[in-house]
Amino acid sequence: MTNMTFDYDVIIIGGGHAGCEAAAASARMGAKTCLITMDMNKIAQMSCNPAVGGIAKGQIVREIDALGGEMGRVTDATAIQFRMLNQGKGPAVWSPRAQCDRGKFIWKWRETLDGIDNLSIWQDQADELLVEDGMAVGVRTIWGAEFHAKSVVVTAGTFLNGLMHVGRQMVPGGRCAEPAVPHFTESITRHGIRSARMKTGTPVRIDRRSVHFEDMEIQPGETDFHQFSYFAAHRKLQQLPCWTCNTNAEVHEILRTGLPDSPLYNGQIQSIGPRYCPSIETKLVTFPDREQHPLFLEPEGENTNEMYLNGFSSSMPMDVQLAALRKIPALRDVKIYRPGYAIEYDFFDPTQLNHSLQSKVVKGLFFAGQVNGTTGYEEAGGQGLLAGVNAALYSQSAGNQTLSAENDDSIATTSRFTLARDEAYIGVLIDDLVTKGVDEPYRMFTSRAEYRILLRQDDADARLTERSYELGLASRERFDWWMEKKKNIDRIIHFCENTSVKPSLINGALESLGTTPLRFGCKVADLIARPQLSMHTLAEILPKLKELLDSPNNRKEEIAEAAEIKIKYKGYIEREKVVAEKMHRLENIRIKGHFNYSELHEISTEGRQKLERIQPETLAQASRIPGVSPSDINVLLVLLGR
Numbered sequence: 044m045t046n047m048t049f050d051y052d053v054i055i056i057g058g059g060h061a062g063c064e065a066a067a068a069s070a071r072m073g074a075k076t077c078l079i080t081m082d083m084n085k086i087a088q089m090s091c092n093p094a095v096g097g098i099a100k101g102q103i104v105r106e107i108d109a110l111g112g113e114m115g116r117v118t119d120a121t122a123i124q125f126r127m128l129n130q131g132k133g134p135a136v137w138s139p140r141a142q143c144d145r146g147k148f149i150w151k152w153r154e155t156l157d158g159i160d161n162l163s164i165w166q167d168q169a170d171e172l173l174v175e176d177g178m179a180v181g182v183r184t185i186w187g188a189e190f191h192a193k194s195v196v197v198t199a200g201t202f203l204n205g206l207m208h209v210g211r212q213m214v215p216g217g218r219c220a221e222p223a224v225p226h227f228t229e230s231i232t233r234h235g236i237r238s239a240r241m242k243t244g245t246p247v248r249i250d251r252r253s254v255h256f257e258d259m260e261i262q263p264g265e266t267d268f269h270q271f272s273y274f275a276a277h278r279k280l281q282q283l284p285c286w287t288c289n290t291n292a293e294v295h296e297i298l299r300t301g302l303p304d305s306p307l308y309n310g311q312i313q314s315i316g317p318r319y320c321p322s323i324e325t326k327l328v329t330f331p332d333r334e335q336h337p338l339f340l341e342p343e344g345e346n347t348n349e350m351y352l353n354g355f356s357s358s359m360p361m362d363v364q365l366a367a368l369r370k371i372p373a374l375r376d377v378k379i380y381r382p383g384y385a386i387e388y389d390f391f392d393p394t395q396l397n398h399s400l401q402s403k404v405v406k407g408l409f410f411a412g413q414v415n416g417t418t419g420y421e422e423a424g425g426q427g428l429l430a431g432v433n434a435a436l437y438s439q440s441a442g443n444q445t446l447s448a449e450n451d452d453s454i455a456t457t458s459r460f461t462l463a464r465d466e467a468y469i470g471v472l473i474d475d476l477v478t479k480g481v482d483e484p485y486r487m488f489t490s491r492a493e494y495r496i497l498l499r500q501d502d503a504d505a506r507l508t509e510r511s512y513e514l515g516l517a518s519r520e521r522f523d524w525w526m527e528k529k530k531n532i533d534r535i536i537h538f539c540e541n542t543s544v545k546p547s548l549i550n551g552a553l554e555s556l557g558t559t560p561l562r563f564g565c566k567v568a569d570l571i572a573r574p575q576l577s578m579h580t581l582a583e584i585l586p587k588l589k590e591l592l593d594s595p596n597n598r599k600e601e602i603a604e605a606a607e608i609k610i611k612y613k614g615y616i617e618r619e620k621v622v623a624e625k626m627h628r629l630e631n632i633r634i635k636g637h638f639n640y641s642e643l644h645e646i647s648t649e650g651r652q653k654l655e656r657i658q659p660e661t662l663a664q665a666s667r668i669p670g671v672s673p674s675d676i677n678v679l680l681v682l683l684g685r
Contacts (some may be wrong), residue, residue, distance in 0.1 A: 047187070052435065053192055057197070062078060062196075063087045064427035066078040067113055067162065071161075071516055078613055080617065088218070095421065099488050100140075100422070102503065104271050105271065108272045113152070119270045120279065121280065122144075124282055126264055137501070147344065167188060173189070174234055177405060177406060177407050196434050198412045198427055203224050204223060205386055211306070218603075230650060235404050239312050243316065243386075245386075248350065248381050249350045252348055254350070254373060255372065255373045261285075273503075283345070291334070297363060300363070308328070318483050324357060324359060336354060339354055365379065390413065390415065393410070394478070401437065403658070412426055413477055415481075425469040460626045463627070468492055474664070497620065501601075501651055508522060538591055543566055553570075556580060557575055647675055649670040656674075
């Protein structure tokens with residue numbers, strides 16, 4: 044019997060957060076798309092914490108939403124607690140975060156994918172990448188089915204040669220109770236693509252019925268207008284609290300007795316783990332003088348007793364984990380559903396990719412998510428969306444030409460969608476990956492973005508929705524909604540910048556609000572710029588402003604906040620735009636193919652080696668490569684001038 048064969052434009056391998064966004068984007072771009080996943084009932088599974096967003100991660104989700112992706116809308120529909128982090132600081136670092144109902148999150152994603160035209164789902168396991176003449180042409184599965192396509196996107200998460208650890212016990216698997224994928228990595232690396240190993244972990248899951256909540260501190264969510272998607276209904280599910288407590292000296296002592304059996308410290312695990320989400324045993328070793336570490340007990344859903352103990356990621360033996368937990372007063376009678384565990388898995392060096400996330404080695408092959416050395420649902424989703432868009436664009440261009448290795452580079456350059464570092468956190472993420480590579484699981488932080496004031500969570504739609512609509516990704520309805528919102532924001536700003544107020548009208552109110560009274564008249568915008576004043580406090584004094592704020596019918600609070608931020612931080616925003624525009628001059632100087640770096644003895648040896656390996660596309664990208672000095676960049680500028 045011959046193998047079954049299926050033909051598509053784009054194949055997505057893996058149904059996690061990267062794979063779901065890639066599949067949705069590719070299909071909406073008009074490409075005939077197939078998502079191959081091992082379990083249709085675990086699409087977009089939240090393998091670790093059932094939460095979306097957080098510092099900088101929330102900005103990525105807002106960007107995914109503005110581009111027409113789905114993570115924000117699925118999160119809002121399944122959120123059981125929402126918080127806006129960092130509100131005590133400036134708006135450049137405000138970050139939304141939501142706790143989700145794990146089961147409802149999966150089924151909302153499944154419902155979303157089922158409703159997208161051009162998208163098919165196949166439940167199976169990829170076994171072999173099919174490559175012909177240096178180009179990806181499809182996939183063969185363990186059941187012998189062959190899927191042929193013009194482009195392939197690999198989003199396999201932690202499943203490639205996944206190995207789970209609890210104490211000295213080791214079990215192959217990509218996730219608890221799910222099998223590993225044993226052969227697919229080799230089918231990729233045999234074509235010259237480099238792979239390595241990483242490690243991550245997850246905490247114990249707890250039965251809420253065994254918790255003494257009276258010994259914990261409650262952490263309620265927020266119920267205001269904030270949410271992830273600019274284009275979705277407000278939260279509908281029951282909003283639940285989280286809870287906090289701490290470890291103690293007794294907990295630490297028990298954990299220390301288990302260190303000889305910890306796979307992190309007995310030589311069992313050799314791969315690199317996440318610096319910014321360490322296991323509880325790593326915290327003990329790294330911070331031996333700390334008497335306690337904070338823990339956060341978070342619900343897994345509306346109607347389940349399962350809870351997630353954030354801060355207690357561990358691969359210690361099961362008995363050690365349980366004994367240590369029972370020394371925490373609130374958990375003295377704790378019952379668990381399963382222990383924490385560590386997992387090792389394969390990833391591929393992301394410097395082998397260009398900014399469209401296409402491989403430089405095998406054409407038509409794209410990578411997104413944890414296989415690129417990142418950690419986090421949000422980082423995966425952002426990469427997946429970009430990879431899906433570019434895989435669709437590539438397949439369309441390839442379909443219009445006679446595809447060969449000779450003309451493939453021109454196709455890759457002319458038909459791709461990328462984001463610059465001053466356009467999106469997703470742009471920062473991808474540029475960091477393909478330019479600098481990774482030596483540990485990459486996690487996004489606001490500190491990684493040099494243009495934080497331009498990349499706020501409140502203005503993602505202003506930065507990206509029009510570009511997405513022109514691309515064919517964002518819907519007409521979404522575009523029209525944004526244009527209406529933009530018009531209302533501009534109307535408020537115009538009023539504030541062109542309306543004067545007299546001291547006699549407002550000084551009494553200013554003094555009652557604790558701010559300096561006016562000596563002369565000024566514009567409303569000048570008052571809003573004061574830290575003691577807000578749009579809404581002034582609206583109570585100025586009836587025309589109040590009328591203007593109340594007039595928009597689509598998210599008036601969101602519109603007022605966006606207008607206020609643009610007014611308050613206008614000077615900072617304009618200054619950062621000037622800096623970004625200067626950097627764009629280097630971004631426009633293309634150097635790929637201009638130099639044989641091995642022969643450039645005018646630059647440093649390290650710079651020569653790094654440039655030869657990464658082959659940057661622009662002078663700006665070259666300047667961000669670790670080991671390439673400013674003097675090396677100056678040499679390249681001089682040589683380009685010649």
